[in-house]
Amino acid sequence: PAVHEGILRRQSLRESAARTYARSLPIVPVGARGLTIEGADGRRYLDCLSGAGTLALGHNHPVVLEAIKKVIDSGAPLHVLDLATPVKDAFTTELFATLPRQFADNARIQFCGPAGTDAVEAAFKLVRAATGRSGLLAFTGAYHGMTEGALAASGGAEDVRVTRLPFPLQYRCPFGIGGERGADISARWTESLLDDPKGGVPAPAGMILEPVQGEGGVNPAPDGWMRRMREITASRSIPLIADEVQTGVGRTGAFWAVEHSGITPDVMVLSKAIGGSLPLAVIIYRSELDTWQPGAHAGTFRGNQLAMAAGTATLAYVRENRLAEHASSLGARMLARLRTLATDHSCIGDVRGRGLMIGVELVDPEPAPLTCGTGGATEAPPDPVLAAAVQQECLRRGLIVELGGRHSSVVRLLPPLTLTDEQATAVVDRLADALAAAER
Ligand code: PMP
Numbered sequence: 001p002a003v004h005e006g007i008l009r010r011q012s013l014r015e016s017a018a019r020t021y022a023r024s025l026p027i028v029p030v031g032a033r034g035l036t037i038e039g040a041d042g043r044r045y046l047d048c049l050s051g052a053g054t055l056a057l058g059h060n061h062p063v064v065l066e067a068i069k070k071v072i073d074s075g076a077p078l079h080v081l082d083l084a085t086p087v088k089d090a091f092t093t094e095l096f097a098t099l100p101r102q103f104a105d106n107a108r109i110q111f112c113g114p115a116g117t118d119a120v121e122a123a124f125k126l127v128r129a130a131t132g133r134s135g136l137l138a139f140t141g142a143y144h145g146m147t148e149g150a151l152a153a154s155g156g157a158e159d160v161r162v163t164r165l166p167f168p169l170q171y172r173c174p175f176g177i178g179g180e181r182g183a184d185i186s187a188r189w190t191e192s193l194l195d196d197p198k199g200g201v202p203a204p205a206g207m208i209l210e211p212v213q214g215e216g217g218v219n220p221a222p223d224g225w226m227r228r229m230r231e232i233t234a235s236r237s238i239p240l241i242a243d244e245v246q247t248g249v250g251r252t253g254a255f256w257a258v259e260h261s262g263i264t265p266d267v268m269v270l271s272k273a274i275g276g277s278l279p280l281a282v283i284i285y286r287s288e289l290d291t292w293q294p295g296a297h298a299g300t301f302r303g304n305q306l307a308m309a310a311g312t313a314t315l316a317y318v319r320e321n322r323l324a325e326h327a328s329s330l331g332a333r334m335l336a337r338l339r340t341l342a343t344d345h346s347c348i349g350d351v352r353g354r355g356l357m358i359g360v361e362l363v364d365p366e367p368a369p370l371t372c373g374t375g376g377a378t379e380a381p382p383d384p385v386l387a388a389a390v391q392q393e394c395l396r397r398g399l400i401v402e403l404g405g406r407h408s409s410v411v412r413l414l415p416p417l418t419l420t421d422e423q424a425t426a427v428v429d430r431l432a433d434a435l436a437a438a439e440r
Helices: 002-014 062-074 086-098 116-131 148-153 179-194 223-235 305-320 323-344 384-396 421-439
Strands: 029-033 036-039 044-047 107-112 136-139 162-165 206-209 240-243 267-270 281-286 348-354 357-362 370-372 377-379 402-404 410-413
Touching: 044 421, 062 305, 086 107, 086 305, 107 116, 116 148, 116 206, 116 240, 116 267, 116 281, 136 148, 162 179, 179 223, 206 223, 223 240, 305 323, 323 348, 323 357, 323 421, 357 384, 384 402, 384 410, 384 421, 410 421
Parallel strands: 136 162, 136 206, 206 240, 240 267
Antiparallel strands: 029 036, 036 044, 107 281, 267 281, 348 357, 357 410, 370 377, 402 410
16 A cells, blocks of 8 residues: 555656546556456456557457567567568458458558557548548547647647537437437538538538547447438548547447448548557558558557557457457446436436447436427436546446546446456446445
8 A cells, every 4th residue: 555655646746737547546557357457555446447448358368468479479570660560461451351341342551650649630631632622520529639630620629620510419419309300400510511602611621420429428429320421421522530449349339330330431540449458540541542642641650569469369359259249238238227227316317328338427416407409308417526426436346437528427438348247247236336325
């Protein structure tokens, strides 16, 4: 405990005021395996943050460790810029084998790096170069990263021209309607802006969307709406960029979340789980877009051999063990249990998710609930204070959860896809206890 306290104290003195997770999760991980993290204080935690959704196989999965060791033992160079290597060849081959056929058959890959936000920037540069246009379309509640372009598309920087369109929320629908009607209005809004030569955005370079918004509070895009967006962009020759940084590699119950709606995007942005816990980010895109010049997107760290080896092992394991299907069925059971929990807790405003990407939105049921549009759904205000309290109560009970959403009122679960039924039960039980304690 003394070591633990010392590390936390020094960190709080030395690290930036912008530090994030370390504030709400004052733990000092020293060991980890699968779902479990061990702290320097000897406590064990069930980790449903999973490196912000990175650890598809949990911590230190044997196949990942083995793959990393193999590269090290082989004496292969670890740093190779973007040169061709057997490790990279194996990674690219495995990655392409997981992609929807109609996309992979005519696609190119650009190694970016090392983070998701780098790949988002590359995607923007690619569609700008290919179309000769500059503006971008993004959605309310989106999160694409922390560099300037990605931040602008996330609503956090104003110096890149991004037009924001309403994401079709089912809960707290911006039109007060929700359901198919809300999604229809979002699509019509988009069309009207694109077709309006004065005051609209007739010639954007591309549209970026998340099939399930993660940081935005776990908001799954309806499949029909995804298809509408694909039609709207295709018919106007606007490249569609699917940001699958968080939704990829089985997380939502399909290997890639675009498979749910069956759409083929023009560009896919991939990171997090593809590196098997090490930094790796790529874009994959329709080969016709490959019009940029050599060196148009460079960078020193685009060839992390250990990340590629760890990624190859992870992708193969998820594919061979059908972990996307597992995430789909186990996620559905967890959602059902959490919805049952909602009947006993009026502070649960909504439970939603896809696969093992789950969100529980907490509300303050005390003030008079607002009546939402003609749908008649009542929506109490979001309760970020309660959400923060629930996160702390979870931590006390040995459960690590993330908060998200516009108001930080959504408790998010992103467990490894290797989660077992028993572990899922333990996670929901601890969350239920934490809710009961925080509510008092
Ligand atoms: N896109 C999405 C959908 C994300 O969830 C994130 C990270 N949470 C990013 C992009 C940015 O990735 P990174 O933090 O690795 O830059």
